[in-house]
Structures are given as C-alpha cells and as structure tokens.
Amino acid sequence: MFQKVRKNRIFQDVVDQIEAAILDGKLKVGDILPPERELRERFEISRGTLREALRVLEQKGLIEIRLGVNGGAVVKGVTTEKISENLAQLIRFQQVSLEHLAEFREGVEGSVVALAAERATPEDITLLKSLLAQALEHKEKGLDSQDAFIKVDEHIHQSLARISRNPIYISILQTVHENIHPYFESFLPREPHVIEENYRDLCNIVHAVETGDDKNARRLARLHVQHFNRYMMQRKQLDTHGGISI
C-alpha cells in the first residue's frame, strides 16, 4: 500500500518536476531544457545534484543530452526502447526464458491478428499483399535470401499490429520482436521447407484478415508462431546438447 518515504533527496524532487512537465505536455518532444548552469540557479541547487537528476531522467528515456554549443537536455518523449532493454535484461538475468517469451508472443500475435481481421481497410489489405509478394520473391531466390525473407515476415507482423489500431499492441509486439529476433538468427533452421511453410502461414493469415474472419485469423497466427517456436526449440535442444550456446 504505502511506499517507503524517501523524500530527502533533492535530485529526486527535480526528477519528479521535470518528468511531470514532460508527461503533462508542458515540455514537448524536441524542446531543449535550459543549460545546466541556468537550471541550477532556477532550482537553487548545486550543479552536481542537478546532474544526478539529469542522469535519472536520461536513464528513464525522457531526455537525451547533446554536447557542445546549443547542446543540452533534449526532451525525447516515451518510447518502447526502455521496455525492450528491461526485457532483454530479464532474459539475460535468466528470469525469463526463450520459452516464456515465445509463449507470450503466441498470445499477443493471436490477439493482434484477430483485431486486424476486424479492422483492416482495403488499403491495409493492399499493403499486406504487396508485402506477401516481396516475401514470395525472396522465397523463390532460395536460402541466400532467408534473412531478407525473415525481415519481410517481421514487417508483415508489425503491419498487422498497426492495422489492429491499438498502440499498446504495437509497442508490445515491437518489444517482443526486438528481443526474440536474436534467437531467430541463432536457432531458426536454414531449410527450404521452413520458409515454405512460413510463407503458406502468412498467406493464410492475410486471407483470414481480408475476409474478416477474426477467429480463424487468431488460430492461424498462433499456429504460425507455434511453427516458428517448434523449429527453434528443436534446434536449441540440438545446439545445447552439442555444447554450442548463444
């Protein structure tokens, strides 16, 4: 219920004030805060204390410091960057496993695609189909283009998230992809039938979205992710037994 009181620290007060100003829109993205020596005077604190506050705000991802003349603290607004970092840290600290992440992805992709099926406009469908055409091209070119294929695959997923029109899903899915992508590179088998199956999955999903069949879209999306996951897990087992680690 209650949090431990820790008001004593001056820099925390400064952090709170500037953070509130940003979140309330009094400071807009791109605005530059006054120079340290001026802020110092306004807050009536020492420069060291002010700088501690700036370090916290920087780590929160709310500002970015630029050097030199006309430099200073630039307001950055909030992005998914820090969430991604935190998730990556959790994975590295082994509080979260690839299995957890893959499982989470399955649920999220399912929901995203179901929403996309409900909301896709004809323009959205056109975009998806042009991406599918790109994917087909890369597929035909064979294994050398697998990386390009995967890139398009990811692009399709992110497009579906945008079509869902829900910013939370867009952010969350982006974070998941950023963190799961390194595993693709390491564990996804480089075999033609994998790409083949992947492409068929995508076609089916887009078709379900086009026809507005949200239930089927969800099912297909989850199946698609499951295929990915199964390949990765199999390969991970092999690699682990072979003594190779990521």
Next chain:
Amino acid sequence: MFQKVRKNRIFQDVVDQIEAAILDGKLKVGDILPPERELRERFEISRGTLREALRVLEQKGLIEIRLGVNGGAVVKGVTTEKISENLAQLIRFQQVSLEHLAEFREGVEGSVVALAAERATPEDITLLKSLLAQALEHKEKGLDSQDAFIKVDEHIHQSLARISRNPIYISILQTVHENIHPYFESFLPREPHVIEENYRDLCNIVHAVETGDDKNARRLARLHVQHFNRYMMQRKQLDTHGGISI
C-alpha cells in the same frame, strides 16, 4: 544497425562494469558495494562522477541505496518492476485510451487463463476456490462490500496469472490492472446485478480451469472482461455527457 558512439562519458563505463558484474553473478543479490569514497579510489574517478553512475544503476533497478553506517549500494537483481513502470509511463504519455487498454486487457486475460487451464495443479484449484468463497461472502454482504469484492476479483486474476507460470504475463497483467483500476473506481456501476454477473463469470472461469478446458477458459475470460468493459463504457458515456470527467 550501428549505434551512435558515446564512449566519452566516464560514468557510463562505471555503469557498464558494475552492471556486467551483477548480470554475470560476480555480484550477488544482497551484496553491498564498497563505500563511495573507496569505489571512487578504485575506479580513479571523482565522487561526483561515481555518484552519477550510481544514479543510473539505481534507476535501472539494479541497486538500492541505504543511508547511514553500514549503508551503501545494495545489489537488487533484476525484476519485472521496471517493465511495469515503463509500460505505465508509455500508457500515460501516449495517452492511450481506456478503450485501448480494455481491449488489450481482454486479449491478455484470455491467454493467461488459457495457460492456467493447461497448468493448474490441485493446489492452484484449491486456492482459486477459496478466493471464490471470499468473493461470494462479499457479494452476499451487498453493495457496501463492492470494493472488497473487486479486490478479491483482482486477486483471482493475479492468481491466474501466477498459475500460467509465465513471468511476462504476470508482470504485464499486473501493469494493466494498476492502470485500469482507477477507471473501475470511477466508471463501474454500483449495482447488484453487476456483481452477480461478475461472480458467475469467475465461477465459470475457475471451473473451466479446473477441467483443463483451455479453449473455453479463454472464451470465458474474454467474455468476463468484455462485460466489465461494456459496463464501464456505458457509464463513461453517461458521465461524459453529464460533464463529469475522471
């Protein structure tokens, strides 16, 4: 692809070193770092610079500072706490609407409960049923206990998340609840049939979890959230038209 180089800053180097030590297990949770004046000497930097590094580590959630004799920087390890904070910040800053949040919740609760249905142990079921019994008690007591009822309701949802055994879902769901709860208070109608329906929903969900019927569990959980959402939207409309805002 490449990131902007920013090696110049000494405190960043210190942050990296200490962070690596923690993530590699050289520093264990609960360990206390040497006093600032000693660290300062070891790194051969000034105390101000060291303190900037400590602020960053603190904000990352990796250490916690204690005052007084035998105080210092205590290693905290990595938790999902910061993800929650950042997601909450994202929700506020992007001015995500209640609709977005409610919709996201629907998908997440569905996935969580489906997983719970697959994984619940007899002990889990016992816990859920005892929570249901509490809910029933509060329901019988009538409207005065609505707050208590909602509290138990939330507890049940969080228990289901734990039963899913996936830490990502646990922390995401917690964040969602923290951010959606204020709306409950404002917009949820205080009428007996709402609690009644809510209670029935919960019973159905627990039953589906008990019988391991994951498909039905997902469906029921989404339905449950939809009921909540519908009530809130209706009431929000009324309030908005009446000129009352949250």
Next chain:
DNA sequence: ATTATCATAATGGTTAGACCATTTATATCG
C-alpha cells in the same frame, strides 16, 4: 564570391575538497 581553416564562446563532463544529514555501534551513566 566561394570555400576552407581557424578562433571563440557556449555548454556538457570531470575534478577536488569541504561540510551536512542519517544511521549504527559503542561507551557511559543511572
């Protein structure tokens, strides 16, 4: 006139040393 080079000043990055505030351990006294 245009371009290249350089000097200047604004601004963040770092240092040194001092003092204040909080907390724990210890010594002292009843």
Next chain:
DNA sequence: CGATATAAATGGTCTAACCATTATGATAAT
C-alpha cells in the same frame, strides 16, 4: 541491565574551478 549520549561511518549536497566538444562566425585562401 537498560536508557541515553556520543562518536564514527556513510550517503547527500555544495562551491569553484578546469577540461572536452561543438556550433558559429571571422578570416584567409582560392
């Protein structure tokens, strides 16, 4: 033995200076 005062350790803050980086404008070379 217990309460209380004192001392010491440690984080929190301040002042004042200097270093490092960069945009800008002045100057010189073409």
